[in-house]
Amino acid sequence: MYRILREVLRLGKVGEKPPRTQRDPASASPSCFRHSLGIRHVDAGSCNGCELELNALNGPHYNLEQAGFRFTASPRHADVLTVSGPVTRHMAAALQDCHTAMPAPRRVIAIGDCACDGGVFQGSYAVVGKVAAVLPVDLQISGCPPDPDALLRGLLRISGEQVNS
Amino acid sequence: MPSPALRVLTDFKRWATPLPVWSGRLHAADWPLTARHIRTQGGRLLAFWGEDRRAEESAYLVHAAFLIATGIVRTEMVVDPATAVYPSLTSIFPNALRMERALYDLLGIRATGTHDTRPWLRHAAWPADRFPLRTDFPGTDLDVAADRGYAFPPTNSPDLHEIPVGPIHAGIIEPGHFRFQVLGEEILRLEERFGYAHKGVERLFRGLDGAAGARLAGRISGDSTVAYAWSYAQAVEQVAAARVPERAQWLRALCLERERLANHLGDLGAIGNDAGLAFALTQFQALKEEFLRENQRYFGHRYLMDRILPGGVAFDLAATDIAALHGAGRALETAIGHLQEILAEHGGLRDRVVQVGVVSPERAAYLGLMGVAGRASGQAWDLRVQFPPSPYDRLQVRMAVAMDGDVAARMAVRFQEISESLRLQEEILRKLPDGHPYHPLDLREAAGEGIGWVEGWRGEVFFWLRMAQGNIRHCRPQDPSWTLWPVLEEAVLRDIVADFPLINKSFNLSYSGHDL
Known part of the structure; x- marks a missing residue:
């Protein structure tokens, strides 16, 4: 126990200040999203690079819960659906089921180049090509993969905040 | 280099590469023989794939790369498009089973001598009689319906409980399906079902x-x-x-x-x-x-x-x-x-x-x-x-x-x-x-x-x-x-x-x- 405490103290506080934000009056997001988002993530056939960054976002540097955001294990508990990958045909039905299972109000974020426009997998017989072809998408976060900071800024925007650069 | 027993079967050529690779073409009858010989020498099956060469040599090719003590033995076998079958390696190298099932899904050539002929990478996205790695794959009639017809082995006891998990999981991970058969807490059987991330x-x-x-x-x-x-x-x-x-x-x-x-x-x-x-x-x-x-x-x-x-x-x-x-x-x-x-x-x-x-x-x-x-x-x-x-x-x-x-x-x-x-x-x-x-x-x-x-x-x-x-x-x-x-x-x-x-x-x- 002593050694665990020693390591905890040695690591110290690595959490960083989140980007500065203010309430966005033009935001279409419901006010109940403010500082409180349940996020359900679905990998619709990504290369797993986006999942690495989502897991990194969950780490101690980014203080996700301090912003009031947390990943949920069930779509029933989620306000936001994040989707990565070019939406393989084999995942399209499961993705739609997941979206249907979410309570309203709900939002969809396409994460990464593949989810935005198919990325390097665009044109394959096995993919639909982008999340917007299957679900109504409210926000796209490009990048291959988008880094945790870009993901956090996207989540803040969908929660109704205006993010200062 | 391949053992003398293998060199009797075909003329293996050493590639001019830093990595020691010997390459040769085998008759279908010699295919399992070669694999079995490599297995008894302690070798492994590294990779297995197929190719549509109908335009070039009026045939499909099945390739396998084996590891032997001194390097890689890369073999190929001609498959006649009229029959489109070849002998399975599954009884020799168990990891060949899913690769052979996937090869059928993608190229439409079937391994003979195995009992498991269920699709592996194909769900419902393309019809069962169309094969994406064939040059004449039309790319039409594509679907996004869920595949609900996959035949998992049934539970044969009323005491067993079945747990289906996935393709979407509770955590932030990739899509795949796991089917558990459990007795109380204990896992008696697990079967995986993949292909959800197939991107062609x-x-x-x-x-x-x-x-x-x-x-x-x-x-x-x-x-x-x-x-x-x-x-x-x-x-x-x-x-x-x-x-x-x-x-x-x-x-x-x-x-x-x-x-x-x-x-x-x-x-x-x-x-x-x-x-x-x-x-x-x-x-x-x-x-x-x-x-x-x-x-x-x-x-x-x-x-x-x-x-x-x-x-x-x-x-x-x-x-x-x-x-x-x-x-x-x-x-x-x-x-x-x-x-x-x-x-x-x-x-x-x-x-x-x-x-x-x-x-x-x-x-x-x-x-x-x-x-x-x-x-x-x-x-x-x-x-x-x-x-x-x-x-x-x-x-x-x-x-x-x-x-x-x-x-x-x-x-x-x-x-x-x-x-x-x-x-x-x-x-x-x-x-x-x-x-x-x-x-x-x-x-x-x-x-x-x-x-x-x-x-x-x-x-x-x-x-x-x-x-x-x-x-x-x-x-x-x-x-x-x-x-x-x-x-x-x-x-x-x-x-x-x-x-x-x-x-x-x-x-x-x-x-x-x-x-x-």
């Missing part, structure tokens, strides 16, 4: 030039982008008979070791978390995040994507970068040392990881395991040791091995490999040769076949490709997960359902790299 990668490669191919290769499995990009580059450079600058080879090895470090750090934290030790998750995640930021700062990408190109690497390190990386490496080594001590002596963690998810060395040998999971079950196989490409031939890699084959052993192998990768990084940075890190290749006339083979963090990544007029005609990237996924079905037996996430994480296999 093999067909997408067709017609790509060297640079576009590199970009796609780096996205077959994002966590192994370096291993794929390097093995792809090896194959292309082989076709072009190109020499790669020394400095580039050393920088590639540096990238590969850093990819190993990043993934092992992540896995150790996640295994700790699945065992209920949140302390481990936080500590390792913090170390990994700092490490990824170094990647961004000095290499230009957090996961080192698109850093390796045919002809060299897309970055260079300045003397100040090298000094900074030295310092960061030493700090990481100290931190890991402390964590390893704590985890090794933590009773609560040991309770969860010792004698859980066991794969015995005998089973591991039978199933042809390699990589982290293989080495944790006594399979002393590491490409960097047995067939070291430059610069590993001058680095004398020390292989990590454990014998217990449980979750604890897979953790121990990762800890050993972190130390070794940090030592390798130190040496690479110290001995890095001068010169240019990139020499552009002239691929306009590139034609022929090439093989790449790299010891990625998970296991060996194999890449075969055929080029013509500078473009890729056909390719086969083979992820170690093809061979490792089936063993998970065995490793969880007699353990309880709650241990599944932990055991699964200790393997951490790729869905995307497998589903292609």
Whole structure:
């Protein structure tokens, strides 16, 4: 126990200040999203690079819960659906089921180049090509993969905040 | 070189490559004979794929690459389009089963002599009588309906309980389906069902030039982008008979070791978390995040994507970068040392990881395991040791091995490999040769076949490709997960359902790299 405490103290506080934000009056997001988002993530056939960054976002540097955001294990508990990958045909039905299972109000974020426009997998017989072809998408976060900071800024925007650069 | 018994069957030609590869064409009747002979000599099946060559030689080709003591034996067999069948290798190499099922889904040629003819990679996206790797695949009648007709073996007792999991999981992981049959808490049977991440990668490669191919290769499995990009580059450079600058080879090895470090750090934290030790998750995640930021700062990408190109690497390190990386490496080594001590002596963690998810060395040998999971079950196989490409031939890699084959052993192998990768990084940075890190290749006339083979963090990544007029005609990237996924079905037996996430994480296999 002593050694665990020693390591905890040695690591110290690595959490960083989140980007500065203010309430966005033009935001279409419901006010109940403010500082409180349940996020359900679905990998619709990504290369797993986006999942690495989502897991990194969950780490101690980014203080996700301090912003009031947390990943949920069930779509029933989620306000936001994040989707990565070019939406393989084999995942399209499961993705739609997941979206249907979410309570309203709900939002969809396409994460990464593949989810935005198919990325390097665009044109394959096995993919639909982008999340917007299957679900109504409210926000796209490009990048291959988008880094945790870009993901956090996207989540803040969908929660109704205006993010200062 | 292949044994005299094999050389009777066909004339094996040695490729003019640094990697020892012998290549030959076999008659269908000699196909299982060859495999059985290689098996009795202690060989393994590395990769298995097919090709539509009806336009060139009025036939399909089935390829297999085997490992023997002295290198790779690459064989091909002509399959008559009129019958479209070939003899199965499954009874000799069990990892061939899913590859043969997938080959039918994609190319429409059937292995005879197996009972399992269910689709593997195909769900409902394309009709059962259309095959995407055939040149005349129409690409129409495509569907997005869910495949609800897959025949899982039925439970045959009213006392058994069935748990379907996936394709969407509770955590942030890739899509796949697991079907458990349990008695109370105990897992009596697990069957995997994959293909959800199938993106048609093999067909997408067709017609790509060297640079576009590199970009796609780096996205077959994002966590192994370096291993794929390097093995792809090896194959292309082989076709072009190109020499790669020394400095580039050393920088590639540096990238590969850093990819190993990043993934092992992540896995150790996640295994700790699945065992209920949140302390481990936080500590390792913090170390990994700092490490990824170094990647961004000095290499230009957090996961080192698109850093390796045919002809060299897309970055260079300045003397100040090298000094900074030295310092960061030493700090990481100290931190890991402390964590390893704590985890090794933590009773609560040991309770969860010792004698859980066991794969015995005998089973591991039978199933042809390699990589982290293989080495944790006594399979002393590491490409960097047995067939070291430059610069590993001058680095004398020390292989990590454990014998217990449980979750604890897979953790121990990762800890050993972190130390070794940090030592390798130190040496690479110290001995890095001068010169240019990139020499552009002239691929306009590139034609022929090439093989790449790299010891990625998970296991060996194999890449075969055929080029013509500078473009890729056909390719086969083979992820170690093809061979490792089936063993998970065995490793969880007699353990309880709650241990599944932990055991699964200790393997951490790729869905995307497998589903292609």
